[in-house]
Amino acid sequence: MAKRIDLKDLNVFYGAFKAVEDVTMTVEPRSVTAFIGPSGCGKSTLLRTLNRMHEVIPGGRIEGSVHLDDDDIYAANVDPVAVRRTVGMVFQRPNPFPTMSIADNVAAGLRLNGLKNKKVLAEKVEASLRSANLWNEVKDRLSKPGAGLSGGQQQRLCIARAIAVEPQVLLMDEPCSALDPISTLAIEDLVTELKSTYTILIVTHNMQQAARVSDRTAFFNLAATGKAGRLIEMDDTQKMFSNPTQRTTEDYVSGRFG
């Protein structure tokens, strides 16, 4: 299922402003890669180019290439909507659909893409909620509004919603930054479980979290505000936190700036 991701010479723009510059990296399937770096260095921007969400913003465009396995997702004949079905995304703030019940939230992606069979939908809802470690907490109130859950439960609901459409890659943009420590741990455990099925990229500001959940870590930095963010270094997480090659990486992971 999971796919490898290859970025080559990627530049990302907002209109005339270059937000991310010259990123080349490879992400192996069934691994967790953490993106770390100070605010504004382009982590979210880069993440959003991987499912072509970046171009939803007026003026958003890229140079360079992004491959999923051998497919160029920016090739001229590729439908961005299809890319987004393959590359799922979880956002910083939990955003369940307010008009929908818990079950409908999970089923939303399938239903809106044309799956009508009630039995199949119910099965997929249950499987996704189980994968998201949420089934036991919500199985008795599947028809209640999703907005009634706690923040941590809502975020797991959003993860269930994202994996219900069976993506190959899961992008998570600071999925725990709005959550309490216990919910954060629940999500981290979940990420560790999900990595056997998906390629996961997670943006985090929390060094311990990066160290706990990721196999590889990519550190981004920017020379000055208003300049483009760059990939400084990417390596095994263990090495990045104990013995990075770059001085700025060491300063950042040890908390000396950022």
Place this chain on the structure above:
Amino acid sequence: MSVTHMSSDSDLNAWPGSPASGFGHRSRGRTLRNALARAVMWTAFAVAMVPLAWILWSVVSKGGHMLLDSHWWANSQRGITNRIVGGGAVHAIQGTLIQGLVTALMAVPIGVMTAIYLVEYGRGRLAKVVSFTVDILTGIPSIVAALFVYAVWVTAFGFQRVAFAVCLALVLLMIPVVVRSTEEMLKLVPNELREAAYALGVPKWKTIMRIVLPTAFAGIITGVLLGLARIMGETAPLLILGPYTKNIATDLFGGLMPTLPTMINQDRTEVLQPAVDRVWGAAATLILLILALNIAGRLIARYGKLKN
């Protein structure tokens, strides 16, 4: 609060509002200004309320009793003259409701789709032109809309003055209300919800139809009802395009169709009591109808509001 000894550091640091100076008392100047502002505000409120209360009182006291008569809600004015007590307003109520409904059926789809275009798709010059056009429509006096439709419908096409022509004029007046209120509601839908749907591989138009519109639904309905309340009291298009009749008439394309505003207008110069009573009765009915629409709009806004 003495300012005479400036010796210690804490005194030096204490500016009037600083925590170091304690809570103290509100200064007299501020108390005075507060009282003044309050008085001005209440006066303005009273000035706005007095005419409203006055209107309501005169309409209800002069026409309210008509509404208590069951004939009022069951009969038309057919065969009834200004000397005879009796008859009802059913013909006019029906006409007003029919024209309101037909107008809404035309104005709501156009207005909602325009708002969707402006909020979800509109960029660049075309969007600016559309938005500007809506602004212009907002400012059009109803009599101008009526004359415009008259010029097209009667003068250019040579058709009769019929209820449908009235509806066309009302559509022009209702569209900007629907566009603006729907726009506001669509803008209130958090962008995160759209992005969540895109991230699931849902195409944009489907995101709008299945996520954005349902989320904004209650607000859109509220806007429609308020727009309807606004056009149901319009009179100029009716005077120009929709003459009164005392009979029940429901044909949109033939004959006259009576409405509450034209019923009021019909007898407004009468001096005989039965006719005068009917004028005020029709006015009270119209106010009641519009009030009901307004209340329904507010209720939907309150109970259908976005959770979260």
